[in-house]
Amino acid sequence: MRHLRLQSSLAVGFFILACCLGSSTALAQLVCLPAPRLLTTMPMGGQVGTSFDVKITGENIEPGDELRFSNPAITAKPKLGKDGAPVAGQYVVSIAKDCSPGIHEARVMTRLGISSSRAFNVGVLPEATQAKANTTLETAMKLDLNSICNAVMTKQKVDFYTFEANQGQRIIVDCAAKGIDSKLNPVVIIADEQGMDLQVERRGGMLDFEVPQTGKYVIKLHGLTYDGGPHHFYRLALKKAANDEVVARMPSIQKVSAFSWPPVGLTDKSIKPETEPNNQHAQAQKITLPCDITGSFFPAADVDTFEFTAKKGDVWWVEVASERLGRPTDPSIVVQHVSGKPGSETITDLVELSDIPSPVKVSSNGYSYDGPPYNAGSSDILGKVVIKQDGLHRLQLRDLFGGTRNDPKNIYRLVIRKAAPDFALVGWALHMNLRNGDRNALSKPIALRAGATMPIEVVVVRRDGFDGEIELFMDNLPNGVTATGLKIPKGKSRGIMVVSAEGSAPRGLTSAQFFGRATIDGKEVTRTCRMASMQWPVKNAWSEVPSPRLMADVPVSVSNSELAPITISPAEKKVWEVTAGEKLTLPLTHERRSEFSGANITLKTYGAGFEKVPAFDAPLTADQSQAVLDLAALKTPPGEYKIAFYGYAVVKYQENLEAVAEAKTALMQAKQDAEALAAEAKKLAEIVKSAPDAQRPSAETAAKAAAEKAKMAQASIANADKQLKNATAKAKPKDIVDIIVSTPVTIRVNPAKKAK
Structure with missing residues (x-):
């Protein structure tokens, strides 16, 4: 596939970042506040109707966390040891008999919220594990x-x-x-x-x-x-x-590009197979339009040729799926007008079609330097054919590199239709893109700290000429969490979903519904937005090429174990009004819960109509700032808009301060218990000295037991002291660069009053 990877609009030059941070320490910073990540499960799946043990590993995952699955027919309980206590990182997983076979998502609900996922397979065959x-x-x-x-x-x-x-x-x-x-x-x-x-x-x-x-x-x-x-x-x-059986491969995850297939409403009702041989012009398969054809790029160097008649002025849309079906192919189409008799034909090229372009500019070097490697484009085909002459037309379909591939499983589906305007959406958590060792591409689950706001970049593949605006929505969110869509404007390919958790939001987890809505031919149309994520956290894309994929669902969690370092929000929750051509001074409040390296954060603006607002500084040591929006310079037309401000800051992050407090309490309690047991042991030792001969053995036994308990109590003190030191060391402030996003702002631009 010839595409490079997507560029996020968050990608900025390092000199901008340095200004944002106000610190010369940026070069060596850690990137992104800790997030839970599930890395492995063993086994990676199971048979329907069975229960079995599963071991997991991950980052920022702790004992007692809950193992969860995208399909409720798969459940997990902690595995208990001989002492009746849960075994760290081990679970008993049960798959119901009615669970659908295929790929599901495994995740862990942790102190910090929901983790990134790992593919979990359900099948019908008996399973074993390498012992x-x-x-x-x-x-x-x-x-x-x-x-x-x-x-x-x-x-x-x-x-x-x-x-x-x-x-x-x-x-x-x-x-x-x-x-x-x-x-x-x-x-x-x-x-x-x-x-x-x-x-x-x-x-x-x-x-x-x-x-x-x-x-x-x-x-x-x-x-x-x-x-x-x-x-x-x-x-x-x-x-x-069986000898004649068509054997399917084991289920597989989907690449990001697969989000745009299939078109809504496509069925197999009218599908027809290609008929071989059809490589040569004289062997061309006769078809009538519209059509829906399935075939394969086989054998090597296969060229499937089709002929149809059409009238001048006809417009047909051609779509081919192959790479989006999981095949390593690169389809290409040439459509020609054919006139004259066989043997003396005149052939005129009409159009050549290849590749669905990425909806947004891709990374210039294929890594994460100036954009995360999310490529929503495809080597498949989606294009228009305008008929310029009446008569016979020939369509040739081939795999551009099919000469080196000889696999009958390299299938395709060719659909030629009249215009059916529509759209497909995919989103992913935005990444920052820094220099040197900070070329990161981390899996970022929607795991919100209370008080945090997370930006989701949403891009669209538009079908068959649709160019209208698309509103973005997210429903079924945890208590205290809201989502505000910054729409994809008419003719554009990118929008932002802003997901915010209130500072007082309780711990929670839901499976959210993510969708976009537009008006097409006078009717309201709603389409699901797929989510994509990194398969693995790649902290330095110089050394490993990141691999993103589509998710099966959209879990959203909020955690109050740790709070967001800062919440930037408008001073009032209201619709802010301004007259077109005038200035709006927007007061912002800063709810600070952490210290920062650097005095200021440089903020830019998300949201159609306001993305050209000049960057401005907001103090990280003050409780307020202001944004000045010059509508005359922006030339924003009247209407209602939703925006948010964003930038980078170096947070002096302290991990799990609750653990420090709990460890201090545990050490204090251990010392109190030890003191009481020592006193009891001393008392019983004195009793032994004065006990009558008949009572001395029992007194000595009691004194010995008390002395042993007192000794164990001293060991408990040492262990509690060790736990406190470990928790204190983990909580030692460390500089981490993170994206800071404000809560959304609604602005109504009113028409300027006409001069009398």
Whole structure:
């Protein structure tokens, strides 16, 4: 695919950032306040109707956190140890019998709110988990046919499995890795019993193996560069298949580009297959418009040719999906007008179609330097064909790099239709983009600290000529959380959703509904907005290319364990009115809960009609500031607008101050308990000295027990003191650069009064 990655409008030069921070320390700052991130689950899925143990790892995840899933048919309870206490990071997961197979999301609800997600797979086959090292032929793990094994690749090793099969059986070996959030690029090999290779797959495909003779066979699996480690997990499926069966791959996550497919209302009711051979002009498949055709770029260098008649002035919209179906393809179309007789044809090129462009400017270098790597564009096709002459037309569809690909699974769907104006939306949490080691691309769940505001960038792919404005909405939010959409203007491709939590908001979590609304042909149309996130937190995109994907749902949480460092908001919650061509002075209040490095924050403005407001400084040491909006310079027409202010600041972040307070209380209590037990032990020791001979043994036993308790109490003091020191060290202020966004402001621009 030839696209680079998206650029966020938050991307600014470092010199601007330095001004915002007012500090020379910016070069080495940590980036973004801590957020919870789920990194691994083991296993990565399970069979419907079963219960099993799951272990998790993550960042900013603590004992006692709740494991949750996007599908309510999947539930989890903490695993209890022999002492009846929960085992840290372990759960018993149950999948209901009516749970839908496929990819779901696993997340953890933590002290800081909801975590980023990890793909969790539900299937119908029995499952096993790699229990011990199987990195030699002698220690190979035996697999049953029609089963799935969950495993982790060991670095610089090969995993070995064995299975038994009968002559003539068709065996499918499918390894899910990239499609389930893994960092592994698997190489899968089927070998004979001695380990000699019979069939190899190096590109992440599926092995389709006909058993030559009854006996034992070996599966060997390793990373393409022999990489491995806890983030290089995989699910290995071993299945029998009928000779004529079309075997589907294991479910896979979706790239961000997939958000724009399918068009609303598309069904398979009128779909027709392409008919081979149709490579040559003389073999062109005859079609009538409109049409809906499915085919494949197979064999290598395949060119599918179609012919249709059309009239001058006709306008047709052509859409091809292949890359958005998860295939590594790059479709291209040429439409030509054909006149004359066969053998003496006159061919006139009408239009060439390729690529759905990114809705916003992509990063100039493919990393996170001047924009996060969210690419909502696609190598698929969405374009217009205007017929200029009556008569026969020829459409040729090919994969631009199909000469190097020879896979019948490289399917496509070709839809040619009259204009059906519409739109598709996708959003993601905005990133900051700094220099050197701060080229970050972090997964950022919508996990709000009370008092915080989070910006979500929303982009649109417009279909079939629709160019109207789109209002953005989010419903079903936790108590104390509001969402305000800064609309996508007419003809533009970008808007902002501002999600804010009140300072007094209680802890909560909901599955939000995110959508956009527009008027098309006089009717109100509502479309869901998909959310995208990084698969992995990439703290330095020089060393690792970030990989974003679409999410299955939109969880929103709020936490009051830690509060936002500062809340910037208009002095009054009202509609602020101004006359077109005049100035509006907008007073802002600062509710500060933290210290900052630097005296000021430089604020810019989100929101159509006001994005050209010059940047201005607001003090980080004061309780108020003001924004001056010059409507004469902005030339903002009358109407109602929603805006927000944003900038960067270096927060002196202190982690979990509650833990420090709790540790101090625990140490104080341990000292009190130790003092009381020491006094009791001393008292019982004195009793032993004066006890009659008959009572002395029992007195000595009681004194010994009391002395042991007093000794244990001293150990408890040492442990509590250690916990306090650890909590205090964690809470030591550290400089972290974060995005600061104000709560939204509603402004009504009234028409200027006409001179009499």
